[in-house]
Amino acid sequence: MSKSKHNIAVSVEDTVIISHYASLLANNDIVESIATEQLRQQAKQSLLTKGLPTKKDEQWQYTALDSWKKILFDYSQGGGGNLQDLASFLPSFASFKLIFVDGVLNQKLSDNLTNLPKGCKVVIDDKNPRLPSSQEPFINLFTLTCKQTIVIEVDAKAMLELPLHLVQVTTQQSIEATGLAINVGESAQCKIVQQLVSLNGQAKFHNGYAAINIAKNALCEQFVVQNLNKNSFYFNNQVINQAEKSTFKSHYINLGSAVARHENIVIFAGEYCEAYQSSVVLGNETQVADSRTVTNHNLPNCESYQLHKFVLDDYARGVFNGMIYVAPDAQKTNGNMDNRNLLLSNNAKMDTKPQLEIYADDVLCSHGCTSGQIDKNQLFYCQSRGIRKADARALITRAFVLEPLDSINNLEIKQWLAELIKQKLDKEN
């Protein structure tokens, strides 16, 4: 519930920014459909009427955008940088890889789209990008600037063992607004790994939008590994629609960016759905990391579980905002949401807002959150066993932050993620 802004004129600064992003596709050679044009116009009008978020907006109170507003990002002109280092960022487990460099599919590095795993289709659609209509400023910015949608279709009953692996590589200062449309057919199963990496210090403005539809009895497990450099900005909105008896599992790993904001909106559109959502968020220096979820229990007999863990050092700022909504008819709902935060410095700050809105009476819902520093007694216990204080801190911190990975059944992916998290912790402590 964001506060409405009455009669507040949009600032000149915001108008300049919005006009800039509106102009990016103006010289596009592609003739767009009337519907697409209309959506882009609507998005622009909405932005120009309401302006960009400020700290006065309840939903943006803790996610400062000042540094993002200072750079007007353009699309990359292509060409790409030195890609030699990319190999060291990629995991060793087998997957079907699609590698995008500065927003453009690199066919040399990617697996051949004609060799996709059986039961799966991928189309990179730049003629009819899927554009959402929304009131959210960054979704509107997406609609204004999106060039292409990666459409993934998984056939009914297909069991994809091989993970689909999307790698979005940045080598040049640029905006990237690539959409993701995932449709998982009835009784199908798939795993999708989305990895964002920077090969140098160039700033990226990543503004993603994903529409994930999971049909009856199907399972979709998603991993998002955000490891952009600290000059970058990451925004991602995901809307997940689940049909009856479907399962969605999402694991968000936030390691990079100056400002990052990841949001899942889960909608149960059938009974007996399950959703697992987890975050591992590491922040240091002046990083801002925001992870949020809205879980809509619209129908009875659905279950949702969430564990979000933040480790913040230096002047880092973490934000968690989670809402479980239970509709009047949604009896026998099981909704569980946990947010645990470890602050490694006195200057790190965490703002957390777990919310339950329950209109049914026969439900099992809980939420919890804790923020604290490393327990002194735990440290002393380790030290009294000969473990050096710094090692004890690392041991305790790792154990704390790796817990959300426990819900991952694929050991190779789990180990890869654990390794990335450990590396990040070791490098920065």
Add this chain to the structure above:
Amino acid sequence: MLLDIKNIHAHVEGDEDKEILKGLSLQVNVGEVHAIMGPNGAGKSTLSSVISGNEDYEVSAGEMTFNGKDILEEDPEDRARQGMFLAFQYPVEIPGVSNKLFMQTSLNAIREEQSLPALDMFDFDQYAQEKMQLLNMNKDMLERSVNVGFSGGEKKRNDIFQMALLAPKLCILDETDSGLDIDAMKIVANGVNSLRSKDRGFILITHYQRLLDYIKPDFVHVLYDGKIIKSAGFELAHELEKNGYDQIIADYQAAKN
């Protein structure tokens, strides 16, 4: 001498006005078992904290040597690496860290100090299995998080298991018997007795005589008002059990005045 404490004064960090140890002296040689008894609030737990180097306490005066070396300025981990071990009154839970990882890290830290090569997972497992039998422990205990979901007795047994693994020179047991039923206490006592050796010293801090009946210390000290006010052989424990602390405290007060 293994541990030599001379006229130690200590207070809670940042609270200089409230002295807890007020000139305590204690000598422990290898091969000896010392019991420290005393009423609540006498300073028993402060003593174990000060010996093991807990930063919550500050020593304002006195001397303390371990193996002839001044250790007052040393960190807890350095004391542990030189062979000191504290079994906690309340062993601490560390969620997400398995006992195996915890104890392998600990053992290898201590082996590093002794210039011994680190034990890998396989060698550690084998070594740990031997010690676990000694304490009647379930094998799955190694895979569980440190003390998480353990009963009081399991936690204490886990501490004694750690003690057996690390084979320290000085073992300090801080109220290890509190909250244990008779069976758990016997297991703990057996563990301690099996570790008794001419190369090792013990300090048992306890409120009750029960544990001492199973361990039979060589010396019993009464701690009161931040000092040792009486020391004698094992027979003192029985005297305390029968007559309580009143007479000893009265004698001490009379001598003081």
